[in-house]
Amino acid sequence: MAIRNATPRSLEGDMTVDEFKEWLKRFDTDRDGRISREELKRAIRSIRGRFSGWKSKRGIKYSDADGNGFIDEDEFDNLVDFAQKSLGLKIVSF
Secondary structure: OOEEOOEEHHHOOOEEHHHHHHHHHOOOOOOOOOEOHHHHHHHHHHOOOOOHHHHHHHHHHHHOOOOOOOEOHHHHHHHHHHHHHHOOOOEEOO
């Protein structure tokens, strides 16, 4: 499996979009199927990301197509794009 101890393999190599989504869902602490800014912040911190508060705000703004303040299932692809561009994660679609 590509994800160990809540750290994506992308720090060492590639991970698939599905692996990224599964990893991210681990941070959905209220299990509502959406990622909040605070949940995204925890995810960024888990990969030792710097400026997690600022990056999580930007990630929500970048990914949240409907403007409700959450990343819904249908907006996860936007978050994949953000993670590649702004977090330096290597995510591939196989």
